[in-house]
Amino acid sequence: MTELRAVQGSLTAVQIEDISKAVRAARSKNTQRAYASAWRHWASWCEHYGFPALPAAAGTVAAYLTERAKEGRSVSTLDTARAAIRAAHRDSAHLDPTTNPGVELVLKGLKRQQGSAPRMQAHPLSTDELRRIIDCIDRESLRGKRDTALILLGFAGALRRSELANLSVRDLAFRTDGVVLTLSRSKGDQEGKGVVVGILRGKVKLSDPLFALRDWITASGIQDEDPLFQRIAWSDRRVTRQMLTGESVNQILKERSSAAGFDDLRISGHSLRAGHATTAAEKGVPSDRLARTTRHKNLATLARYVRPAEVLRDSSSGSLGL
Missing domain, CATH: 1.10.150.130 (Tyrosine recombinase, N-terminal domain)
Known part of the structure; x- marks a missing residue:
């Protein structure tokens, strides 16, 4: 910026504005x-x-x-x-x-x-809790198909709510055993280089992210260039071509969680991503492998979810005969 100030006299107003935008x-x-x-x-x-x-x-x-x-x-x-x-x-x-x-x-x-210890702002959803939420959704309705796909994809991919909202159909590449997501912009990729996230086919049809995605795309009729998750008309018969926002994702999860009886838990859009990290850590997934999926560059941040699971596995209290 010092060099820029030195040459400002020779720059046009348009050039200065372009530099300022950059x-x-x-x-x-x-x-x-x-x-x-x-x-x-x-x-x-x-x-x-x-x-x-x-x-x-x-x-x-x-x-x-x-x-x-x-x-x-x-x-x-x-x-x-x-x-x-x-x-x-x-x-x-x-x-x-x-x-x-x-x-x-x-x-x-x-x-x-x-005290600088971070506070857990969102309840990390477990797989069982997620299935309970999905079970309470009417999957015959268009809105139900959308919300099921959104929730399962967010959990399976450890996605941020903004990442879910910004997805387009063209960002999905279906494979025999899963789907590859291309995130063109995310919090951990501010330069927009793009990152890919792999999501495997689920073992149970009702909680399979791939089945839910295909079901939603087929029922909604959305095309490659369309936003993946869109607002739905009140009639529940058509999409509006308007993409959801991060806050919309947050609200959808809160409403679906409430319908499943989870009013007493602090659930928000981050509960999907936090739930993935916590559940994977409890299953013994190594931190480096987990970080590749969650896209955590700062392992200290990821440790918020990994350490509680490691503490329980390493605890000697189970040997006390209590």
Whole structure:
């Protein structure tokens, strides 16, 4: 960005805007929104106390993070705030105050005070729980066929709700023993290189992702270029050609789970992905093999699901004769 500022005088307004768009595209839309929200709060706080928000002093950042922690904000919120301040300074070619050793030390201390262990936000669905949900769906209806395929595919592929919503029919390559999904864009693939996920044919017809997919595609009449999962008209007789959103996926799973009697569990769209990871770990699937399916680049994140299963397998309490 420093070099860009140096040559801005020789660039046209269109060229500068194109470069700015490319810089913005380097971060996902979700990240952009999170940073924008965090920056607004930071800028407002600085204005209230009379501190410059950009460029900011390391001491100002440390004071801000400390005050946010005293308000009861989570470690994740503090990390997002720090990342937003860092990004704004680097994008503007200013010295990054968040790398100051003092800020690092303060943040480390705040995390120790609060505890930085991640909280399980979504209940990880087990295979039995998933089958119970599927059993309660009317699979003769068009909406039932869609929801069954969506839920089974999300669980079998450890898919994020955004990945499910963004799938097109052309992203599926059916094989004799399974189906290969091509994810053109996902959280772990921000550059859009594309990743593939293999899903094997199920052993039981009623919980077979392949059967459910074919059943849905045939009944809906959707074509290669169409979104795989679409909104359905109130008549339940036709699709609308409008793709679902990540929030729609979330709502569908919540409603289907409630109908199966799981109101007491914290179930959301993430329950499918978390359920895959947890169940596979409990079955003894090695972490490296599991990571290839879940596309976790950070094994520390995957360990949230793997470690509980390993702890139970390795525990000596079973030898106590209780």
